[in-house]
Amino acid sequence: MLKVEGLTCAYGKVTAVRDLSMEVREGELVTLIGANGAGKTSTLKAISGVLAPAEGRIEFDGDDITGASARAVLQKGIAHCPEGRRIFPYMTVRENLELGCFLRSDRDGISEDMQHIFDRFPILQERSSQAAGTLSGGEQQMLAISRALMSRPRLILFDEPSLGLAPNLVERTFEIIEQIRADGVTVVMVEQNALAALELCDHSYVLESGEVTLSGSGSQLLKNKKVQKAYLGG
Amino acid sequence: MNRFLEVSVVLFLASIPFWLGNLYYLHILITTGIFIIAAMSLNLLLGYTGQLSLGHVAFFGIGSYTSALVSLGFDLELTESYTFVFEPKPVWFAFLCGIVLAAISGWLIGRISFKVRGAYFVIVSISFAEVVRLVSLNWIDLTEGPMALNNIQPFTFAIPGLWELTFFKKEPNYWLVLGLCVVCFVIIRRLVQSRAGRAMIALRENEPLATSIGVDVTKYLVLATILSAGMAGAAGGLYTHYVRIVDPDIFLFIYTVTMVIMVVTGGKGTLAGPVVGGLIFGILPEVLRAFASPEVQWIIYGILMILIVYFLPEGIVPAVTQWWQRRARGPEGSMSQGSAPGAAS
Numbered sequence: 001m002l003k004v005e006g007l008t009c010a011y012g013k014v015t016a017v018r019d020l021s022m023e024v025r026e027g028e029l030v031t032l033i034g035a036n037g038a039g040k041t042s043t044l045k046a047i048s049g050v051l052a053p054a055e056g057r058i059e060f061d062g063d064d065i066t067g068a069s070a071r072a073v074l075q076k077g078i079a080h081c082p083e084g085r086r087i088f089p090y091m092t093v094r095e096n097l098e099l100g101c102f103l104r105s106d107r108d109g110i111s112e113d114m115q116h117i118f119d120r121f122p123i124l125q126e127r128s129s130q131a132a133g134t135l136s137g138g139e140q141q142m143l144a145i146s147r148a149l150m151s152r153p154r155l156i157l158f159d160e161p162s163l164g165l166a167p168n169l170v171e172r173t174f175e176i177i178e179q180i181r182a183d184g185v186t187v188v189m190v191e192q193n194a195l196a197a198l199e200l201c202d203h204s205y206v207l208e209s210g211e212v213t214l215s216g217s218g219s220q221l222l223k224n225k226k227v228q229k230a231y232l233g234g
Numbered sequence: 235m236n237r238f239l240e241v242s243v244v245l246f247l248a249s250i251p252f253w254l255g256n257l258y259y260l261h262i263l264i265t266t267g268i269f270i271i272a273a274m275s276l277n278l279l280l281g282y283t284g285q286l287s288l289g290h291v292a293f294f295g296i297g298s299y300t301s302a303l304v305s306l307g308f309d310l311e312l313t314e315s316y317t318f319v320f321e322p323k324p325v326w327f328a329f330l331c332g333i334v335l336a337a338i339s340g341w342l343i344g345r346i347s348f349k350v351r352g353a354y355f356v357i358v359s360i361s362f363a364e365v366v367r368l369v370s371l372n373w374i375d376l377t378e379g380p381m382a383l384n385n386i387q388p389f390t391f392a393i394p395g396l397w398e399l400t401f402f403k404k405e406p407n408y409w410l411v412l413g414l415c416v417v418c419f420v421i422i423r424r425l426v427q428s429r430a431g432r433a434m435i436a437l438r439e440n441e442p443l444a445t446s447i448g449v450d451v452t453k454y455l456v457l458a459t460i461l462s463a464g465m466a467g468a469a470g471g472l473y474t475h476y477v478r479i480v481d482p483d484i485f486l487f488i489y490t491v492t493m494v495i496m497v498v499t500g501g502k503g504t505l506a507g508p509v510v511g512g513l514i515f516g517i518l519p520e521v522l523r524a525f526a527s528p529e530v531q532w533i534i535y536g537i538l539m540i541l542i543v544y545f546l547p548e549g550i551v552p553a554v555t556q557w558w559q560r561r562a563r564g565p566e567g568s569m570s571q572g573s574a575p576g577a578a579s
Contacts, residue, residue, distance in 0.1 A: 074448040
């Protein structure tokens with residue numbers, strides 16, 4: 001479904017990602033793990049069109065989307081849930097969700113999806129007219145994920161979904177992501193929490209200073225000595 | 235109920251010339267109204283997209299000069315043998331030309347500066363205003379430079395042969411300004427409540443996120459600049475045909491600063507903010523003039539501004555709205571008053 005070949009990204013003279021190749025098949029949950037600055041976020045940004053790659057080729061469903069605008073990529077069905085501040089704090093919860101389907105114009109489908117999300121997260125419905133900034137960290141995360149779903153993507157890119165959340169919420173977030181995958185959406189996730197990421201995924205890529213050093217299925221990597229030592233504290 | 239309140243405010247404002255009885259006060263209200271339109275246009279950029287245009291007076295001045303020149307007519311010696319002669323056109327047409335040219339320059343500035351954002355727009359807009367000022371000062375063939383363009387006609391509306399109305403007097407000018415204020419207010423309100431307005435607010439709040447949900451950031455910034463510049467041009471046109479003289483001093487930086495002050499103290503990003511700020515800083519200098527010498531006046535003006543920015547950093551309108559909501563909700567309702575979405579990080 002998604003194919004990345006020889007991707008290189010640079011910020012000025014600093015190369016963040018070097019000759020990265022990866023493949024994601026339909027329905028899979030693929031994770032990128034690695035330390036800070038390994039190039040995980042840049043890879044996601046390059047796929048979603050927020051960052052123009054210096055070299056390489058990105059294909060989605062056989063179409064070349066290298067260097068396409070974020071808008072065009074989203075239209076193709078790839079949603080990006082960026083890291084850090086993930087919501088519009090001064091807008092209401094409902095407005096945040098509506099912005100998620102900024103490119104859609106099918107009113108019926110939108111209200112259907114909105115209802116679907118409210119069924120899944122009743123708290124968002126309860127607070128739908130409240131400023132999103134007044135939600136708790138976990139609720140904001142649910143809102144951010146829901147907003148990404150509102151574009152009806154076929155592939156979602158999650159950037160550090162567990163960052164800055166309390167442990168019980170981290171678990172809940174991963175449950176939600178698994179649920180999304182079970183609904184048939186393909187997921188690519190960047191995650192610092194390597195143990196959770198490896199347990200959850202079908203396939204994983206380990207990044208070190210911008211390069212893929214290891215890849216394999218989650219269970220393979222969990223058994224790998226190097227991974228255990230570097231990322232799992234064992 | 236709200237609609238009723240709005241209509242009554244407009245009707246009240248429209249009734250002012252009937253009972254005010256002092257033409258000088260009416261004059262102050264007219265110039266204040268013109269500045270309010272300019273401040274509203276600036277608010278569209280500064281308040282809703284978060285871009286600071288420190289050369290906003292350029293659009294105002296371009297509207298003024300264009301409207302004046304088109305209504306007066308001009309001739310340009312292009313080569314030794316060929317002179318381009320532009321015949322005078324009706325004032326309403328000149329006024330529209332002013333709006334269009336201001337909007338086009340807004341588009342140009344937007345295209346140039348929004349490729350890279352942040353400080354660049356501020357710098358480009360300041361430089362643009364300065365360049366336009368120098369052109370108006372030195373292109374004497376066209377603009378008369380410091381000698382100024384004068385004898386500009388007042389607004390005229392006519393159905394040929396049937397009816398003609400010339401806005402010589404203060405009252406019709408006041409209604410004209412009021413009418414345009416209302417039109418601009420309604421346009422801005424419609425815009426910010428639309429899909430495009432949502433996109434603008436989204437990119438003000440978090441640009442990377444707005445990009446990632448598919449908002450074409452540059453497109454909406456340029457759109458806002460075009461509209462904003464066009465409105466400032468309209469204010470400039472009104473000013474020209476009311477004061478009936480225009481010189482390069484119209485491009486002075488202090489006018490931009492005045493607009494920024496009006497927007498910031500009133501409350502940027504609110505619909506009523508520029509109106510409230512404009513009324514305060516339009517009328518205040520005249521009120522102070524009665525009992526304070528000019529130097530003291532400017533000091534008071536400055537102190538008041540610092541006080542407002544210090545104690546009401548969001549501006550007057552949001553502060554009053556919040557106070558009102560808290561009062562309406564009563565003490566027991568203050569539970570969900572965690573109205574500081576700053577907790578977002």
